[in-house]
Amino acid sequence: xxxxxxxxxxxxxxxxxxxxxxxxxxxxxxxxxxxxxxxxxxxxxxxxxxxxxxxxxxxxxxxxxxxxxxxxxxxxxxxxxxxxxxxxxxxxxxxxxxxxxxxxxxxxxxxxxxxxxxxxxxxxxxxxxxxxxxxxxxxxxxxxxxxxxxxxxxxxxxxxxxxxxxxxxxxxxxxxxxxxxxxxxxxxxxxxxxxxxxxxxxxxxxxxxxxxxxxxxxxxxxxxxxxxxxxxxxxxxxxxxxxxxxxxxxxxxxxxxxxxxxxxxxxxxxxxxxxxxxxxxxxxxxxxxxxxxxxxxxxxxxxxxxxxxxxxxxxxxxxxxxxxxxxxxxxxxxxxxxxxxxxxxxxxxxxxxxxxxxxxxxxxxxxxxxxxxxxxxxxxxxxxxxxxxxxxxxxxxxxxxxxxxxxxxxxxxxxxxxxxxxxxxxxxxxxxx
Amino acid sequence: xxxxxxxxxxxxxxxxxxxxxxxxxxxxxxxxxxxxxxxxxxxxxxxxxxxxxxxxxxxxxxxxxxxxxxxxxxxxxxxxxxxxxxxxxxxxxxxxxxxxxxxxxxxxxxxxxxxxxxxxxxxxxxxxxxxxxxxxxxxxxxxxxxxxxxxxxxxxxxxxxxxxxxxxxxxxxxxxxxxxxxxxxxxxxxxxxxxxxxxxxxxxxxxxxxxxxxxxxxxxxxxxxxxxxxxxxxxxxxxxxxxxxxxxxxxxxxxxxxxxxxxxxxxxxxxxxxxxxxxxxxxxxxxxxxxxxxxxxxxxxxxxxxxxxxxxxxxxxxxxxxxxxxxxxxxxxxxxxxxxxxxxxxxxxxxxxxxxxxxxxxxxxxxxxxxxxxxxxxxxxxxxxxxxxxx
Ligand code: SF4
Ligand code: SF4
Numbered sequence: 159x160x161x162x163x164x165x166x167x168x169x170x171x172x173x174x175x176x177x178x179x180x181x182x183x184x185x186x187x188x189x190x191x192x193x194x195x196x197x198x199x200x201x202x203x204x205x206x207x208x209x210x211x212x213x214x215x216x217x218x219x220x221x222x223x224x225x226x227x228x229x230x231x232x233x234x235x236x237x238x239x240x241x242x243x244x245x246x247x248x249x250x251x252x253x254x255x256x257x258x259x260x261x262x263x264x265x266x267x268x269x270x271x272x273x274x275x276x277x278x279x280x281x282x283x284x285x286x287x288x289x290x291x292x293x294x295x296x297x298x299x300x301x302x303x304x305x306x307x308x309x310x311x312x313x314x315x316x317x318x319x320x321x322x323x324x325x326x327x328x329x330x331x332x333x334x335x336x337x338x339x340x341x342x343x344x345x346x347x348x349x350x351x352x353x354x355x356x357x358x359x360x361x362x363x364x365x366x367x368x369x370x371x372x373x374x375x376x377x378x379x380x381x382x383x384x385x386x387x388x389x390x391x392x393x394x395x396x397x398x399x400x401x402x403x404x405x406x407x408x409x410x411x412x413x414x415x416x417x418x419x420x421x422x423x424x425x426x427x428x429x430x431x432x433x434x435x436x437x438x439x440x441x442x443x444x445x446x447x448x449x450x451x452x453x454x455x456x457x458x459x460x461x462x463x464x465x466x467x468x469x470x471x472x473x474x475x476x477x478x479x480x481x482x483x484x485x486x487x488x489x490x491x492x493x494x495x496x497x498x499x500x501x502x503x504x505x506x507x508x509x510x511x512x513x514x515x516x517x518x519x520x521x522x523x524x525x526x527x528x529x530x531x532x533x534x535x536x537x538x539x540x541x542x543x544x545x546x547x548x549x550x551x552x553x554x555x556x557x558x559x560x561x562x563x564x565x566x567x568x569x570x571x572x573x574x575x576x577x578x579x580x581x582x583x584x585x586x587x588x589x590x591x
Numbered sequence: 592x593x594x595x596x597x598x599x600x601x602x603x604x605x606x607x608x609x610x611x612x613x614x615x616x617x618x619x620x621x622x623x624x625x626x627x628x629x630x631x632x633x634x635x636x637x638x639x640x641x642x643x644x645x646x647x648x649x650x651x652x653x654x655x656x657x658x659x660x661x662x663x664x665x666x667x668x669x670x671x672x673x674x675x676x677x678x679x680x681x682x683x684x685x686x687x688x689x690x691x692x693x694x695x696x697x698x699x700x701x702x703x704x705x706x707x708x709x710x711x712x713x714x715x716x717x718x719x720x721x722x723x724x725x726x727x728x729x730x731x732x733x734x735x736x737x738x739x740x741x742x743x744x745x746x747x748x749x750x751x752x753x754x755x756x757x758x759x760x761x762x763x764x765x766x767x768x769x770x771x772x773x774x775x776x777x778x779x780x781x782x783x784x785x786x787x788x789x790x791x792x793x794x795x796x797x798x799x800x801x802x803x804x805x806x807x808x809x810x811x812x813x814x815x816x817x818x819x820x821x822x823x824x825x826x827x828x829x830x831x832x833x834x835x836x837x838x839x840x841x842x843x844x845x846x847x848x849x850x851x852x853x854x855x856x857x858x859x860x861x862x863x864x865x866x867x868x869x870x871x872x873x874x875x876x877x878x879x880x881x882x883x884x885x886x887x888x889x890x891x892x893x894x895x896x897x898x899x900x901x902x903x904x905x906x907x908x909x910x911x912x913x914x915x916x917x918x919x920x921x922x923x924x925x926x927x928x929x930x931x932x933x934x935x936x937x938x939x940x941x942x943x944x945x946x947x948x949x950x951x952x953x954x955x956x957x958x959x960x961x962x963x964x965x966x967x968x969x970x971x972x973x974x975x976x977x978x979x980x981x982x
Contacts, residue, residue, distance in 0.1 A: 252924075254929075254932055256929070292697075296894075299904065302901050303937050309899075313724040313731075316702060316721055318720075318721060319718070319719070328733075329725075329733070332730045332733070505705070506705075510710070529667055534929060537667055537669075539665075546710060
């Protein structure tokens, strides 16, 4: 191949990569723009959460979605969360509780200027789809207390016995039919059209296929993606306002093409510092990310040649890799199954099984837990989970502690030390083998 | 002469201190085939367990007497104490005689603890007990009827025999009596807090977590007979409501300290399971639907549940204050307790709107240092008295 043509090929590949990233940026910006413009457009604003969100249904009512968790994490990435948390604590919120909530409350208290610097409108409706974490319930009670706006709840029962029962599914479908849909109709003034919902669900399933392909590409050696840090960007659109849209379908199509190209070239993941060097360690991660020091945290991995091949955090907005897809033929039931199946709604034995499977299927060297002070939903039980995994797989596990968006709980030196000893442990295991 | 209430309190104290649960063990050993079902805060339908011929046994942590060694290795430092002492009880064999354990939907910690128990005690019947947060009969009600039915079937399998409707009705009636007596007990304490000191009220109520309901009913009657109109020393205390202690329990010393520093506790949220239904559950008709629908319409309000109406947020606490003639509220929450701590700012707003003073602090079940709490409560009591006089 001539130099000119190989340059052209590189440019083309970069263009593909850029396209997917640009596409996502544009989508996110559009949503914030839409929120900022509701004064002119008259569109109603619905706040809702990520795990088990029913975005396809929400879209049927021509409303604009606002996602407090996304705002919180974006504020974390932009180093704004620390001040918001302190603001909330100054006004009576306990230092012990989830910092997502406090970032959100602090932001509201300071004029509700969102992460992009644009004003976020007040909610016309709080859609409390309450999946896998009790804090959500109190979070929206707190927001309702702030905004005095209508709230509608979708209570999703927990998979306490590790299975979904007909009773659970029926309960969710009934709530959708009898409380959630009528309330969305009332607030938006738009009549529910089940065919429109089916259309969104069809789009969701397409995007889900491509997302799964991308996540599972990490089974390759070297893995072309980082399935934790990098994948957090990949799941952004499908976890938030965009699942069910043609934009999301297009984003995942572009992303898949980009990753396929990397696989074809035997390349590892892209990091903030460019392509990662040789892959030395393959890890499965459990727990959420840290957003205030994301780059620094990630660097501790890629500098050592460690790639995260699979993570549980990228399943909080849907576990698609074991076969679930939104199903236009059974719209409401499929929304129910989706909510019931998200990672935070699985019981501890199910979580252990899932991680064990990841370690085996992705040929990982071990498990790394990022334990988050904020989040009891994730954290309570992780130490037992770690032991179980070590016993079952014979692979070493390690534990670091940070927080999602509270910069006070990120101790770079501690985390780095822990990671270094962990990598040494893996080396020793290898030598022993 | 020994006052009549003293032996009762001694018995309650012994039950409270016995972390080997000898009483429940003896109950089980007395008749072959008996079973014990443990449960954690905040609410389970004990009627169904009782109707299965089993003993519902409340596990409310290890208190300040249990040395937690292994349990600490199971939880990060930023998680409350009750799950670690519960794990300690399990790992040290103190709950080896228990046949099943129920984990109510109170918070993520207890929820995840249910999964931990599934992994640690694979031989045991473990159930996460989910209650509806939707209170409409045709939605949450129907769901809950099925959940109760599943619980019933689970216990039937354990027992190897059906639980009849008749047995359920009988149990409902007994627990109705228990709730009536508990209400009477709380009313007596509100009327004569000097005759029902906070620690005694706590211990008598807590005994209900460990005794068969029939015995607890008798104990409540006996205690009330013994203290009603007893002329125990009366102090110039203010009257307060305690809020936030519904799960991890405070050390007895903490309750004592509050009273010693000048506050009569006239209402609280200890062991809400004792008072969960605010009206008697109908005995006639289908017992499972009665339990389910009553849960929707007559449950107590607490931080761990959803309040569907903003206007009603915190109303229950204001009513608890007004109804008991209290002059203030002490918020005492277990450290790291999500439901209590997330709820608190909203409750405080409701109190502010109603002009009710309050203070707040945190504790752990093994807190040892009472001096700061005594000082805080003492200053609060003084300010209430002062404020009360000048108002
Ligand atoms: S506790 Fe965890 S799952 Fe719940 S809102 Fe906070 S971060 Fe999210
Ligand atoms: S003390 Fe609070 S956080 Fe801890 S288990 Fe109980 S309810 Fe949950």
